[in-house]
Amino acid sequence: MTALAAPAPPRARRRSAEGRDAWLLVLPALLPVMLFSVYPLVYGVALGFTDAQAGLNAETHFNGLDNYAALAGNELFWNSFKIGLVWAFSVTALQFLASLGLALLLNLDLRLRWLARTLALIPWAMPPVIIAIMWQLMLNPNYGPVNRTLETLGLPSSVNWLGESAIALPVVIVVGVWAGMPQTTITLLAGLQSVPAELNEAAAIDGASTWRRFWHVTLPALRPIVTAITTLDLIWNFNSFALVFVLTAGGPGGTTMLPSLFAYNEAFRYGNFGYAAAMGNVMVVLIGAFLFLYLRAQMRRRHQ
Amino acid sequence: MRTRTSASVAAVAGVLALPLALTGCSAFGVGDDSGDGGTVTLTFQSLAYQDTTIAATQDIVDAWNEANPDVQVELVQGSWDNVHDQLVTQFQGGTAPDVIHDESADIMGFAEQGYLADLSPYLGDDTKAAVSEDIWGTVTASDGSVVAAPTLLQSYVVFANTDAFADAGVALPTGESLAWDDFQGLAAQLAADGGFGLGWGLQQPTAAVMNLALGFDGTFFDGDQITVGDDELAVPERIHAMAYDDASLDPVSLTQSGSDVLPGFFDGTYPMYVAGNYIAQQITESAPEGFNWAVLPPLAGTAGATQAANPQTMSVAAESEHVEEAAAFIDFFMQADHQAALAQGDWLIPSSTAARDLVAEQTAGDNGWDAILASGEGLSAAPFQSAVNYPQWKDQYATPALQQYLADEITVDELRTQLTDGWNDLG
Amino acid sequence: MTKRSPATRPLQYLALAAYMAFLGFPLVFLLTTAFKTDREIRSPDPAFLPQSLNLDNFTAAIERADLFRAAGNSLLTAATTTAIVTAVALPAAYALVRFRTRLRAAATGWILLSQVFPFILIIIPLFLLLKNIGLVNTLLGLVLVYAVWALPFALWMLQGYVAAIPVELEEASAVDGAGRFKTLRKIVLPLLAPGLVATSLFTFINSWNEFFFALVLIQDPDMQTLPLALARFVGAEGQVQLGPLAAAALLACLPSLVFFMLIQKRLTAGLLSGAVKG
Incomplete structure (x- = not known):
């Protein structure tokens, strides 16, 4: 921002002084909190270069890139990684589209808006474990309300939603979208509220249609928030654990084995902490590289 | 949020002090609860x-x-x-x-x-x-x-809806044990009217298959060597045959958990129901009024009514x-x-x-x-219980392979290959 | 919000109704299940509505899982976490956006790393850390962990909201002679309020729902949080005590819903008119 202020040098100087003040205010509070996350993170990352195993008094040695060499040939891991990508991208994209639609509706001055806004939060109000148990019941092929409703409507009603390997992943994705919609909706709704009404009004005076106003005024103003929430959604979805763990535990036939489930099994069930942490590192590097490109593209667009 | 920015200084200062304040706050449960001396x-x-x-x-x-x-x-x-x-x-x-x-x-x-x-x-x-x-x-x-x-201990037992047996004119089996052949015959008889003879929630199939395999001398492991022969595969093959050859076992139930299948046992869709014996507790508590049921004699393979404990x-x-x-x-x-x-x-x-x-x-x-x-009486130790890589093999190879086989997506030969190669991959 | 064809409004209501059905149906299902007896739930021919308003599940949930105490613990933990996170993240996010320094790149990197690395793998080092400073089996330990893990998210989202506020607004206000803090208070905060509400809501709910870390950290039954209490109804091999679980889950999500009903108005931006002229 200092560059922007170039025509008024005295103000710029005042600003940077205030900037220092701001840091003085922020850092003392931020540092201890950051330290608490930096230590476990660094520990976790470093573990990925060791042969750490569960065991009383088990010794741990650095083993360089051995874990990664083993991982490169681990077909199951890469398969699970692929499932993770399909899952994360589908859930994020669908979640974004569905939530944007809902947020736009909730932003209108409709009757009972308060009720709709509250109801939109329902999936959020339950722990993931409960959500998973509930959907299991809803999707029960014989007695669940989903198939019963289809039956009433005269549609095919004997689909075994979570039990057939061809459709289990898409079904789990729908549940994932359901579970994650509130956070995206609320974020976008808050963002819509932050779009200064003047911008829209000015465009309306110019005679722009609703659609054009949305595309040329609302969406660009919303872009920083869209970027922020889609990035986070992608990360969270890629790392999503509890929901799928309870819903299918990776089955049937391994078709819903997300990478976080895979790494969890490696660490918690087989006790190979080092190898599991190496999986975490691979996930960080690959997802991080993607995010870097995505964020850079978004930044550039914003500055155009 | 009514927070004023001018108050942010105070807020930050407050946050810095908070952990200190909380340390002394018993509501957070911080404190020492060491026992009294001597106890x-x-x-x-x-x-x-x-x-x-x-x-x-x-x-x-x-x-x-x-x-x-x-x-x-x-x-x-x-x-x-x-x-x-x-x-x-x-x-x-x-x-x-x-x-x-x-x-x-x-x-x-x-x-x-x-x-x-x-x-x-x-x-x-x-x-x-x-x-x-x-x-x-x-x-x-x-x-x-x-x-x-x-x-x-728990064992896998066959529950029977005795009214459904009576309606189908099938006599309840008696005796010390129930041979698998007779069990399959019963299921076919009960399914003769076009329904099913049996429901079995095998969403997580490995434990049941491994435990029951002992009844056919299906030991799977000898030290760290795996053998997947006819004895080991007898149980999954028989289940598969009931589901896809005899059509006496509902294949949908194979993809569900035990409690998911229970309502089908209650309403007579499944005159028989295989599950852990502890399900008896759920049956007594949640079965409809007047529901009559029994536990059939323990399932016996060629090696007797033996299961892994x-x-x-x-x-x-x-x-x-x-x-x-x-x-x-x-x-x-x-x-x-x-x-x-x-x-x-x-x-x-x-x-x-x-x-x-x-x-x-x-x-x-x-x-x-x-x-x-x-x-x-027939419960005993099984070799898989002491095979070191068993949990990993179970998750990564046995469960997916058995799920696919029981869904009729792979053949028994493919199942055998996946089980064997998976184990050898884990080395 | 000017010209609009007459068909638009009904269509909007229709779309909203469809959304509500999708999002709300499971809650209705939970609601009906909570009033059903065990027999009705396991009935092979389940009716949608319970036969009577039987409250056994609710009493079972409250007594057996000690639901009120658990709710109190959850509330204390989540509210403290939210207060800490908001107080720390708000000034920090503003500073990160408005004063471009190298720290911003570092902070962004840290934020992303902390969210990408699977949380499940950090639990053990985190647990060891808390054990070493004597915070095992304390709610304070939970607060610390939740705050540390919600902070990156809060920083990240608040940065997005701050960035969405045109700098021109602040500069116009500064030109009008308003001091920095006055500008922040009068211009930035009202515009940021919805974002702040969304962020703190998120922090609150994530702490309220968190299960796994609470599971390993808390042993004392008196200090159980709600998700731990709910887990009491889930047994081995997919056995679930559905009625009490549904009742408990329903009771557990009510505070969140009421809380949200009360503050959803705040998702509407404060006064803006006159902030920008032309």
């Missing part, structure tokens, strides 16, 4: 789930605490669903409870990692004599140390400072009257012979207890 306090994490079992456990602990003022046991409630993850973390952090309730299949990995104390020098003779050698085998680590006392266990953490006292509490816990009370609460089979007799006497064999207790 030993043992923590005991119980996984009791049914109300009756929770109450029975509490009674046992209360009785112990009254009789042993110097060694007080503090009961902590855990849950079966997450006990493994909880223990992994607590063992790593050195904060595991002194006395640990779990099951054999879960703790043997911890035992090999050195987290469980060897109880053989401490357990009393009564405890040792009450349980058969075979069952002790399921809690003995590879170095010979006994890492738990086996408490309660996976007992619930009581262990002591190796890092506990009071292993001897903890073992004494386990001895107390293992007394026949205590085990009988727990067994009836959970509808499980006591591993102790004296307790089994006591249950038979107290229940008079009603509600399927005679058949359930009979099925307990």
Whole structure:
């Protein structure tokens, strides 16, 4: 921002002084909190270069890139990684589209808006474990309300939603979208509220249609928030654990084995902490590289 | 949010002070609870789930605490669903409870990692004599140390809707055991009118297949060598045949959990239902009024009515400072009257012979207890229980492969290949 | 919000109704299940509505899982976490956006790393850390962990909201002679309020729902949080005490819903008119 202020040098100087003040205010509070996350993170990352195993008094040695060499040939891991990508991208994209639609509706001055806004939060109000148990019941092929409703409507009603390997992943994705919609909706709704009404009004005076106003005024103003929430959604979805763990535990036939489930099994069930942490590192590097490109593209667009 | 930015300085200052303030705040539970001098306090994490079992456990602990003022046991409630993850973390952090309730299949990995104390020098003779050698085998680590006392057992049993049997004009089988061939015949007979003879929730198929395979001498492992021959595959092949050749077993039920299939048993869709014997508890509680049911004699393969035993266990953490006292509490816990009370609460089979007799006497064999207790006689240790990489093989290869086979997506030869190659890949 | 064809409004209501059905149906299902007896739930021919308003499940949930105490613990933990996170993240996010320094790149990197690395693998080092400073089996330990893990998210989202506020607004206000803090208070905060509400809501709910870390950290039954209490109804091998679980889950999600009903108005931006002229 200092560059922007170039025509008024005295103000710029005042600003940077205030900037220092701001840091003085922020850092003392931020540092201890950051330290608490930096230590476990660094520990976790470093573990990925060791042969750490569960065991009383088990010794741990650095083993360089051995874990990664083993991982490169681990077909199951890469398969699970692929499932993770399909899952994360589908859930994020669908979640974004569905939530944007809902947020736009909730932003209108409709009757009972308060009720709709509250109801939109329902999936959020339950722990993931409960959500998973509930959907299991809803999707029960014989007695669940989903198939019963289809039956009433005269549609095919004997689909075994979570039990057939061809459709289990898409079904789990729908549940994932359901579970994650509130956070995206609320974020976008808050963002819509932050779009200064003047911008829209000015465009309306110019005679722009609703659609054009949305595309040329609302969406660009919303872009920083869209970027922020889609990035986070992608990360969270890629790392999503509890929901799928309870819903299918990776089955049937391994078709819903997300990478976080895979790494969890490696660490918690087989006790190979080092190898599991190496999986975490691979996930960080690959997802991080993607995010870097995505964020850079978004930044550039914003500055155009 | 009414926060004013001018107040942010105060807010930040407040936050800095907060942790200090909280440290002194008892509402956050910060504090020291070290016991009084001289008294030993043992923590005991119980996984009791049914109300009756929770109450029975509490009674046992209360009785112990009254009789042993110097060694007080503090009961902590855990849950079966997450006990493994909880223990992994607590063992790593050195904060595991002194006395640990779990099951054999879960703790043997911890035992090999050195987290469980060897109880053989401490357990009393009564405890040792009450349980058969075979069952002790399921809690003995590879170095010979006994890492738990086996408490309660489960077996897979066939439940029968007796009214559905009567309607179909099929007689209830009797006798010491029910041969698999006869069982398949029954299912076909019951399905003759175009319905199903049987429902079986096999969403997680590996445990049932491995346990029942013992009835055909299907041992799978010899040391670290895997053999997947006809004996090993007899159970999945028979299930597959019932589902896809005879159409007597509903294939949808194979992809569901046991409780998902239960309503189909209640409404007669499935005249027979295979599940862990403890499901009897759910049947008595939630079956419709006037529902009549029975437990059929234990399933027998070519090697008899044998199943692998996976007992619930009581262990002591190796890092506990009071292993001897903890073992004494386990001895107390293992007394026949205590085990009988727990067994009836959970509808499980006591591993102790004296307790089994006591249950038979107290229940008079009603509600399927005679058949359930009979099925307990055939339980013994199986080689897969001591194969080191078994949990990983189970998750990564056996479960997906069996799920695919039972969904008729792969052939039995492909199943055999996946099971064998998977094991060899783990090396 | 000017010209609009007459058909638009009904269509909007229709779309909203469809969303509500999708999002709300499971809650209705939970609601009906909570009043059913065990027999009705396991009935092979389940009716949608319970036969009577039987409250057994609710009493079972409250008594057996000690639901009120658990709710109190959850509330204390979640509210403290939210207060800490908001107080720390708000000034920090503003500073990160408005004063471009190298720290911003570092902070962004840290934020992303902390969210990408699977949380499940950090639990053990985190647990060891808390054990070493004596915070095992304390709610304070939970607060610390939740705050540390919600902070990156809060920083990240608040940065997005701050960035969405045109700098021109602040500069116009500064030109009008308003001091920095006055500008922040009068211009930035009202515009940021919806974002702040969304962020703190998120922090609150994530702490309220968190299960796994609470599971390993808390042993004392008196200090159980709600998700731990709910887990009491889930047994081995997919056994679930459905009625009490549904009742408990329903009771557990009510506070969140009421809380949200009360503050959803705040999702509407404060006064804006006159902030920008032309």
